[in-house]
Amino acid sequence: MDIIIRKMEEEDLDRIMEIEKDAFTTPWPKESFLLEITKNQLARYIVAEIDDVVAGYGGIWMILDEGHITNIAVESKYRKMGVGKAIVEGLIYLCNKERISAMTLEVRESNIAAQNLYKKYDFVESGIRPNYYADDNEDAIIMWKKL
Template identity: 40%
Template sequence: MNPFSGNPIEDSQNIRLRPMNPDDLDRVLNIEERSYADPWLREHFEYELTVSSISKMMVLEIHQKVMAYVGIWLLPPEIHITNIAVDPECRYQGLGSRLMEYVMDLAYELRIKQVTLEVRHNNLAALALYRKFGFEVKGMRKNYYASEKAHALIMSRTVR
């Protein structure tokens, strides 16, 4: 499987997972800014989409409207989740789980050994999602998120 081929995943509920493209950025930035105290800038997303050879960015659409997204770095034998967010109006409906399922399925197909991520220590909803997928805390970066004085928890999961 080519992880960058961008084959969309669709289902009968008008939910579609597909590669992010530059036309998605206004909507992605809207979600990003409502999700994080230190949101990524447009330039960060543009770099991931157009320059980075290790990045893969995906959006999840409902009725053709972007409602969530995930970004990863493919660093065999590891995948690192760089960014994941769900529109605040659509949270707690399983969209984050769909994105995580995509990442874990990709890791399995590519025979990746480990998936890693960083999360704010006080982001309880994200922590619950990651724990649901078998992630464990492996370390901490104190005061990593300076604007909030929040710590970054380093989490990982072995892929079997």
């Protein structure tokens, strides 16, 4: 199965909202994604397609020489198929292309699968943001990767 990574487009947003609702208890509103891909000059968003269907997406903000991953989501029926891996690789590629020297992200303390994925790409734990997630006050683990 081929996974195609490409830039997120406005036409993808209805599908992105389906993935958001599947993946998160407090999904971002559609308008937030629209602003990210049309107005935010720091933002880069990509989608992962399988058989012409968007299976997941990822976003990153390029701030000076750092890339801050804002979100990554894969629809549940496409998990464990390499989609998350392809998205992470796509974001790393964008950072290398734009000469970013380090990447960072926050991940739920309970999301061991995501933490393990990031560790495969040499992200390392560097701190905790207590009560980071508004929906349940779960702590976030801060991870960094040098490029």
